[in-house]
Amino acid sequence: MTSAAANPRLSSVPPLGPESPVAWPQRTLRTLDNGLQVVLAESREFPKVNAQLFIRSGNASVARHTPGLADLAASVIRTGTTSRSSLQIEEHLRRMGADLSISAGADTSAISVSGLSEFSDGLLELVADLASNASFPGEDFERERRHKLESLRVERTNPSFLASECFRRVLFGDHPYAIVAPTEEQLASYTRGQLVEFYTHHYSPSNALLLLVGDFSAAATLEQIERHFGPWKEHESHPAVSLAPPRHSGRSVHLVHLPGTVQTQIIAGNIAINRRHADWQRLSLANSIYGGAFHSRLVMNIREQKGYTYSPRSGVTALRQHGFFTVSAAVRNDVVAASLAEIFYEMDRMRALSVSPEELESAKSYMSGVFSLGVATQDGLLGQLSTVYLDRLSDDYLETYRQKIRALTADDVLDAARKYIDSANSQIVVVGDRDQIGHQAALFAPVEAYDPNGHEL
Amino acid sequence: MSHLRIPVEHTTLSNGLRVVVSPDRSAPIATVGVYYQIGFRLEPRGRSGFAHLFEHMMFQGSEHAGKMEHIRLINSSGGLLNGTTNFDVTNYFESVPSNALERVLWLEADRMRALKVDDDNLRNQRDVVKEEVRVNVLNKPYGGFPWLDLPPVAFRNWPNAHNFYGDFADLDAATLDDVRRFFRTYYAPNNAVLLILGDFEPADAFTLARRYFEDIPAGPPPPRADVSESPQTEERRGVVDEKFGTLPAMAIGYQAPVRNTPDWYAATMLDRILHGGRAGRIYHRLVHEKQIAVDADGGINFNGGDAFDYNGPTQIVTRLFHKPEYTADQTIAAYDEVIHEIQQKGTTADELEAVKIKFRADFYSNLEAGMGSYMPRFGLMHYLACFTLFDGDPNRINTVLDGFLAVTPAQVQSAAQKLLVPRNRAILIRRPVSKPAPAEAAATAQEVAQ
Numbered sequence: 001m002t003s004a005a006a007n008p009r010l011s012s013v014p015p016l017g018p019e020s021p022v023a024w025p026q027r028t029l030r031t032l033d034n035g036l037q038v039v040l041a042e043s044r045e046f047p048k049v050n051a052q053l054f055i056r057s058g059n060a061s062v063a064r065h066t067p068g069l070a071d072l073a074a075s076v077i078r079t080g081t082t083s084r085s086s087l088q089i090e091e092h093l094r095r096m097g098a099d100l101s102i103s104a105g106a107d108t109s110a111i112s113v114s115g116l117s118e119f120s121d122g123l124l125e126l127v128a129d130l131a132s133n134a135s136f137p138g139e140d141f142e143r144e145r146r147h148k149l150e151s152l153r154v155e156r157t158n159p160s161f162l163a164s165e166c167f168r169r170v171l172f173g174d175h176p177y178a179i180v181a182p183t184e185e186q187l188a189s190y191t192r193g194q195l196v197e198f199y200t201h202h203y204s205p206s207n208a209l210l211l212l213v214g215d216f217s218a219a220a221t222l223e224q225i226e227r228h229f230g231p232w233k234e235h236e237s238h239p240a241v242s243l244a245p246p247r248h249s250g251r252s253v254h255l256v257h258l259p260g261t262v263q264t265q266i267i268a269g270n271i272a273i274n275r276r277h278a279d280w281q282r283l284s285l286a287n288s289i290y291g292g293a294f295h296s297r298l299v300m301n302i303r304e305q306k307g308y309t310y311s312p313r314s315g316v317t318a319l320r321q322h323g324f325f326t327v328s329a330a331v332r333n334d335v336v337a338a339s340l341a342e343i344f345y346e347m348d349r350m351r352a353l354s355v356s357p358e359e360l361e362s363a364k365s366y367m368s369g370v371f372s373l374g375v376a377t378q379d380g381l382l383g384q385l386s387t388v389y390l391d392r393l394s395d396d397y398l399e400t401y402r403q404k405i406r407a408l409t410a411d412d413v414l415d416a417a418r419k420y421i422d423s424a425n426s427q428i429v430v431v432g433d434r435d436q437i438g439h440q441a442a443l444f445a446p447v448e449a450y451d452p453n454g455h456e457l
Numbered sequence: 458m459s460h461l462r463i464p465v466e467h468t469t470l471s472n473g474l475r476v477v478v479s480p481d482r483s484a485p486i487a488t489v490g491v492y493y494q495i496g497f498r499l500e501p502r503g504r505s506g507f508a509h510l511f512e513h514m515m516f517q518g519s520e521h522a523g524k525m526e527h528i529r530l531i532n533s534s535g536g537l538l539n540g541t542t543n544f545d546v547t548n549y550f551e552s553v554p555s556n557a558l559e560r561v562l563w564l565e566a567d568r569m570r571a572l573k574v575d576d577d578n579l580r581n582q583r584d585v586v587k588e589e590v591r592v593n594v595l596n597k598p599y600g601g602f603p604w605l606d607l608p609p610v611a612f613r614n615w616p617n618a619h620n621f622y623g624d625f626a627d628l629d630a631a632t633l634d635d636v637r638r639f640f641r642t643y644y645a646p647n648n649a650v651l652l653i654l655g656d657f658e659p660a661d662a663f664t665l666a667r668r669y670f671e672d673i674p675a676g677p678p679p680p681r682a683d684v685s686e687s688p689q690t691e692e693r694r695g696v697v698d699e700k701f702g703t704l705p706a707m708a709i710g711y712q713a714p715v716r717n718t719p720d721w722y723a724a725t726m727l728d729r730i731l732h733g734g735r736a737g738r739i740y741h742r743l744v745h746e747k748q749i750a751v752d753a754d755g756g757i758n759f760n761g762g763d764a765f766d767y768n769g770p771t772q773i774v775t776r777l778f779h780k781p782e783y784t785a786d787q788t789i790a791a792y793d794e795v796i797h798e799i800q801q802k803g804t805t806a807d808e809l810e811a812v813k814i815k816f817r818a819d820f821y822s823n824l825e826a827g828m829g830s831y832m833p834r835f836g837l838m839h840y841l842a843c844f845t846l847f848d849g850d851p852n853r854i855n856t857v858l859d860g861f862l863a864v865t866p867a868q869v870q871s872a873a874q875k876l877l878v879p880r881n882r883a884i885l886i887r888r889p890v891s892k893p894a895p896a897e898a899a900a901t902a903q904e905v906a907q
Binding site: 016017022094096098305311369373 | 461481483484485486520521522524525528529530532533534535536537538552553554555556557558559560563566567570580581582583584585586587588589591592595596597598599656668669700701702703704733734735736741745748751752778780810811812814815817818819821822824825826831832833834891
């Protein structure tokens with residue numbers, strides 16, 4: 001038996017070996033005659049293929065009058081095409097070993113499929129069929145709308161959903177990004193005709209991006225794509241108009257009252273930047289030091305030192321037109337004020353003091369390393385490609401990302417924190433029992449209280 | 458049909474630690490896991506939630522890496538890490554750029570050798586765990602449904618039937634001595650497997666494993682809790698209040714076969730016929746056709762993972778959320794029709810073939826990334842660990858599919874007749890406390906229908 005104390009091999013941390021270069025996958029780019037943009041990347045380790053067809057229109061494009069319409073349309077698309085019933089689609093998918101999901105976010109709608117690569121031709125054919133020939137069967141529409149209504153009711157009992165919904169409304173004001181979901185009345189009023197109109201208008205090849213990662217040869221797959229997506233007819237679609245978000249001056253506090261809750265969900269944050277902004281990497285690094293990683297300051301403080309919460313986190317959400325910075329934590333009811341105080345203390349520290357060289361290096365290594373992990377799975381790679389091509393970033397974004405992170409300085413972090421981690425103008429949302437937390441929240445700004453449906457109390 | 462062959466090499470060190478290595482040169486990364494054969498159902502009686510609380514303590518400091526050093530060192534090497542507590546295993550894992558492999562092994566060895574924690578750490582993590590229970594169970598719709606509320610209805614033996622996340626009184630009662638005793642009992646190298654996957658030469662990985670782990674002393678063989686259940690003779694039912702959600706829900710669970718038996722292969726295919734997504738019979742009948750349910754899913758060992766990662770009693774579970782205008786009994790009656798059909802008419806060769814294709818695809822997806830994890834090869838690591846600890850043979854990763862692909866329609870029908878009977882099942886109903894106005898909303902939807 002060796003004594004650990006006497007053995008330096010066991011008592012000191014092994015140094016890192018030399019960093020291996022990452023071989024970023026070759027991309028094959030093509031634009032079909034109908035305007036469909038196609039990006040392929042081979043990934044041959046597992047006999048699978050992952051594909052995603054993005055439509056560059058989502059809920060924000062209709063939020064003003066029909067919020068959630070893109071989302072409902074996405075659900076109903078799956079239920080039928082001019083040549084396939086709902087059951088035929090589901091059985092066909094199973095026979096190709098495939099999973100399908102169709103959904104809509106603020107900026108995009110997406111048809112995502114993954115299956116065995118031996119069936120890639122059939123998978124592409126099905127995606128093309130769904131994108132161009134959806135039939136919106138009446139009965140399926142009624143069923144899906146009812147399901148959405150029931151899920152919406154459940155969501156509005158969920159503290160984390162309610163916090164996000166309220167936060168977006170407060171942060172974005174009159175901007176379409178303010179609306180995360182429809183009211184029950186709106187949803188119940190949507191018609192099949194509105195869905196068809198949305199689909200016809202937005203599901204157009206010139207408004208779409210097809211990404212494919214998997215075990216295939218790019219040349220053969222391009223031929224399949226030409227065959228299945230070539231006939232998809234282009235029609236004019238108009239991109240959403242970009243509007244300025246409101247400017248917030250000073251803090252505000254918004255409380256969603258859920259009686260009897262045994263914990264409080266906090267979200268605080270401010271408008272920041274999107275991925276196309278030159279400061280994006282700077283802010284990402286500042287965020288990772290503040291609260292974006294397990295070893296970040298916020299986690300150390302309110303979890304590991306104080307035990308207020310299990311899952312504190314900060315992040316930068318990049319929507320197409322604007323981005324926003326948030327910090328969130330679900331905390332014990334009696335430490336709501338204490339948690340907010342620490343949240344803002346850590347923000348202020350980021351804005352006042354330079355990070356140490358060790359902390360800077362550690363955060364840069366984290367961001368660089370985690371970025372390279374993303375290349376190792378088909379799904380991870382697809383996610384990275386969607387970032388680049390949806391946001392129309394430069395073609396060498398993947399190859400140069402790690403260098404850009406490595407080049408950042410303590411001043412860059414300080415600068416980004418001062419610009420985008422806006423402690424003094426944070427919008428604060430708390431979801432919990434007003435009787436237990438109202439007086440604590442009021443220490444930060446006058447409290448506006450709402451019920452779960454957004455009506456003022 | 459493509460056949461995938463995973464390279465696997467393994468050995469056992471002189472202290473009993475099993476080491477499994479799977480090289481993969483496709484990206485410069487490494488994924489490392491240490492799995493200890495201790496989980497929820499093996500924790501000491503009267504200490505509900507202790508296995509999980511203890512998992513948190515493994516991040517609170519070891520001999521040469523103080524509190525948070527473990528996390529800081531992995532993150533600052535460009536890596537991600539986590540740990541999870543399961544029914545039969547507790548795991549700790551990291552994905553890192555491959556130049557950090559040696560550092561990761563050093564860290565895992567350091568905490569296998571000696572934990573170094575104090576009362577402050579314990580108090581702190583007890584608070585953190587309580588917030589974890591609140592955010593995941595007590596303060597959200599359908600929290601813990603059905604993984605926490607079905608087992609107490611389904612099982613009679615405490616290891617399978619208690620509150621796995623922990624009663625707060627039990628968490629409060631946990632002491633530092635409990636932590637030390639638990640570590641000595643279950644965290645010895647001879648009760649664990651080390652998995653090293655990724656971009657390296659296997660010989661180098663074995664050398665590093667020996668360098669850091671081989672002189673950790675073995676412990677006495679840990680006691681094995683008796684997790685067996687006495688035979689069930691009648692249907693069991695329970696009701697739990699749903700404090701947030703507006704939809705009534707239920708979980709129906711049938712006792713599942715022991716892994717690796719002929720019944721297990723057949724039951725797994727049967728399960729996929731019933732629950733395999735929207736083409737599955739239950740979703741199709743209850744959600745799509747009859748429109749009684751709003752959502753339906755399920756699986757073998759649905760409460761804890763999948764068909765591969767259990768080593769004791771578990772169930773084939775269906776989870777249903779149904780419309781408020783249907784009663785629980787109406788919903789169960791519609792469900793039972795599906796069950797009776799497969800018992801009486803069985804499956805077709807065509808349906809079974811489709812299910813097998815999907816099963817193979819899902820297996821590959823799990824190996825590649827897996828189980829909702831953000832870590833490359835997480836599922837491969839997980840299955841290799843289970844096959845090593847439960848079956849003594851990590852190479853089952855390359856043969857286990859064959860048993861499923863050989864299942865016949867007759868075997869599926871016979872499994873349905875044998876397993877899917879009321880005296881083999883438990884039903885847990887989750888009943889909303891709040892009363893929405895479903896009839897009104899349904900009427901609104903009808904009025905505006907075109």
